[in-house]
Amino acid sequence: MSLSAASPLLRIVPLGGLGEIGLNMMVFETAEDLMVVDAGLMFPEEYMLGVDYVISDARYVRERSDKLRAIVLTHGHEDHIGALPYLLDDLSCPVYGTPMTLGLVRHRLDEHGLLDSADLREIEPRKAFKIGCMTIDPIRVTHSIVDGVGLAIDTPAGLVVHTGDFKIDKTPVDDDPIDLSAFAHFGDRGVVLLMSDSTNIEQEGYTLSEREVGKAFDEIFPKSPGRIIIAAFASNIHRIQQAIDSAARFHRRVIVSGRSMQDNIRIARELGYLHVPEGIMADINELPKLYPEQVCMLTTGSQGEPRSALTRMAYGDHKQVQIQTGDTVILSSKFIPGNELSILRIINQLYRRGAEVYYEKVSEIHVSGHASREELSLMVNLVRPEYFMPIHGETRHLIQHARLARELGVEPDNVIVAHDGDVIEFHPKGAEVLDPVKVGRIFIDGKGVGDVGDVVLRDRRHLSENGMVITILVIEPRSGEFVYGPDIFTRGLTFEEERPDLLEGAKDAVTDALNEVPPEIRGSEVELKAEVHRVLRRFFNRELERRPVILPIIIEL
Secondary structure, three states: OOOOOOOOOEEEEEEEOEOEOOOOEEEEEOOOOEEEEOOOEEOOOOOOOOOOEEEEOOHHHHOOOOOEEEEEOOOOOHHHHOOHHHHOOOOOOOEEEOHHHHHHHHHHHHHOOOOOOOOEEEOOOOOOEEEOOEEEEEEEOEOOOOOOEEEEEEEOOEEEEEOOOOEOOOOOOOOOOOOHHHHHHHHHHOOOEEEEEOOOOOOOOOOOOOHHHHHHHHHHHHHOOOOEEEEOOOOOHHHHHHHHHHHHHOOOEEEEEOHHHHHHHHHHHHOOOOOOOOOOEOOHHHHHHOOHHHEEEEEOOOOOOOOOHHHHHHOOOOOOOOOOOOOEEEEOOOOOOOOHHHHHHHHHHHHHOOOEEEOOOOOOOOOOOOOOHHHHHHHHHHHOOOEEEEEOEOHHHHHHHHHHHHHOOOOHHHEOOOOOOOEEEEEOOEEEEEOOOOOOEEEEEOOEEOOOOHHHHHHHHHHHHHOEEEEEEEEEOOOOEEEEEEEEEEEOOOOOOOOHHHHHHHHHHHHHHHHOOOHHHHOOHHHHHHHHHHHHHHHHHHHHOOOOEEEEEEEEO
């Protein structure tokens, strides 16, 4: 799949974000240049025990690092910028983004000790810039974070429009609406490919304006007798702005709890994206001096995260704030799939402590940041592309969005439903999808990057489901005599105090089996471990119908 320098060719390779939510990373490659759009992470799925984050395997980029010209970011959500520290650890190139996006990036890179070496370059909507042979035109979009952009990318194969994450909010909180005229302008020029956000394709009609959340706040505030605690995503600056505005209208002081909330508010204020009335902010240490009806708290934990500020409040584990009768708690976010049980546990706990709770199933305190079906139709009609490629969604989203594009007149053969690793090439005679390149996921666990894989996760699942048995045996290797043991300990298998007969039976089984082992084999640690493992596996399967992890420890004197 070599690129010919003589041909006006474009290769697009999604390394993450197609067929899944998160991990957004897209490669645009020409004969001489390579550009990456977004570098996001994904939060772990249930089976990824102990994993903190997941990032895409970027070996395709690393193998072509001599061609890498830039990373361009559409907005500052973690699923679009979160993998940057792990890319820039061994890759060097400029990173382009809007001021707020780069403000969030600076904070992340500083945490990883990479800020001083980073080359960060600000971009603005309607101000084009060049990356190698490609010209990039940022387009203002509205989303659930400020300062988001789509991209019009002028390539040797023609004009490509990448919407980024967007919705068509006609009344945004900052009065800076999506630039539909720019999308129409590029449509008039002729677009070879439209790549459009698919996340909300299943939602009919139009997505509500963010201002609807402010109206809901204004309805809740006057009927709340005690403290108001609002849990929201720390990146949703417009949501935070509306909470502050409502607090000001109803004469409440604003207290911030949660490090990410504090950091993002600080960044947004410094850059002028968040406007805070003089004197409204209060330190959390002032809380005991304020009457409950004077307090509005902004905090993290809307997804029921175990160590978030709201969770610690609900369970009485927060040093300065505990939920009490009369409090009103607003979970101003959607239930992200996979988090439902955690969120419902928190809601139940909040009710037990006497709070009134508002959440998406009972109140309009959240609106999506993604375009619904009618808005997606409008985008296709404005851009009128020759080819269409749905992005940012699970497989069902991509397929349904592809069907919509065909209904709107895109030639069926020109609709490309791609997945991670697929190679899409454009040349003078059209486009084709080639064999996929190797992609994958890298797990971040603490400071470890990639040192947890499928085998480790399998072992962790095995331990979590079946427990562990540890056997200690001391042997004199020359004579093959057993000096001590076997001693058997279990973890996560059963209550040892209630089943002493079980462990005695296990010891007897091991002792009987080892007495049958010839002396010449007893000196082999490998052989002895294998025999202990075989005997205990059979014993616990027979007695309990369980398959614990068995760890034989042989100590030679």
